[in-house]
Amino acid sequence: MKGLRVAGLTKSFGGVRAVDDASVTFQHGRINALIGPNGSGKTTFFNCVTGMVKPDAGIVTYHDRDITGRGAHKIAHEGIGRSFQLCRVFPRLTAVENLLAAVRPGSIVRALAPARLKSDVDRALELLTRVGIEHLADVEARDLSYGQQKLLELAGVLMADPETILLDEPAGGVNPALIERIGVLVRELNAEGRTFLIVEHNMDVVMSLSDHVVVFDRGRPIAEGPPDVVRADPLVLAAYLGG
Template sequence: MTAMQITGDNLSTVEMTKRFGGVTAVNGATVTFQHGKVNGLIGPNGSGKTTFFNCVTGMIKPDSGVVTYRGRTIMGKPPHTIARAGIGRSFQLCRIFPRMTVLENLLVAVRTTRLSALMSGSRNPAETERARGWLRRVGIDHLEHTEARNLSYGQQKLLELAGVLMGDPETIMLDEPAGGVNPALIGRIATLVRELNAEGKTFIGTAHGLVDSWG
């Protein structure tokens, strides 16, 4: 990771450290990601990329250091607070609701949609149309009534990304978006990232190396 000049719009860490017992997973990470760009975090398995993401997004608390976003400290904040600040993320292993349909997965991602209402068949028309729009954008709108467990792994990655986009984040962190995905869908993800970046979204993605880089 290369440190760059810190500005108020950037996501930055300063001397961020996380240990698990005697293992230091993230060791004094100081890095600033460029706002409005596609940024990469590259390293082999076990190098701490996912732990870094977890620390930034509030999934776990760093032992020390500082994390700032748009000039404000976010370290130690709960995940929902960080999400509302404008940071969305995907996970290395997809986090979806396997027995819910593709469309239902996106509606659950919206804070104003209660799970109980969704399961009873009650849907907000505006949210439903917005969800369908994102499904069209990622290329799986034809699968909206399919249970998520019946999607290929690459399609599940696209579904998870669509769910992130439902939250309208300014910065999107993608944990190994190309991992386990066939080349055709990798190309679709990469194209979508470039398009959304051109529309103003900032991306931070992890990869094992330049060979499997997705950006």
């Protein structure tokens, strides 16, 4: 089966079960959202799926291939890219240098070298244009606004040309104009065939952007479906939306 599936995923830290026997199938080719109250296990779930953390139990499959517990770089090679809740950029590298470093992880010296591959530079500039910050190509990342850093991080994810993209709170700390820009980009990229899984607390973003919503509470899904259906679910209202 195409897409990302998780069965019985479990991860504990000490005596706390952050993810508790969670089973979810995300819709391939669609925009999926993962929501839930703080501490419900969303980021730990992300980390287990993308190889940042090894799960204690359960299976993660992508296009029916078992990717459980593989390293993050191996999962990225499968076609899964991700952003982080707190932006991960190299503050003293320019925007274009950040993208060149992203395409060759661990090779910052190569990214700064004069003999950079023209194809990589061209792609980096193309992606900076795509996210709307091409005019900042030669500006150090530390001098960008937080929203611009979010756009830069998304461009860095796209450098690897992933088929599935996981975004951890893309609207967090971002002004409304840039939230709208990120939303437009997600819709455009989805229309081009990319699948999204988005963790987000901004319910306006979730409900306007998503095709399919999964709700976590206490480490496992309690509801899923189209945004309007999830919004009205009594379990969701009790656990998260304050009903």
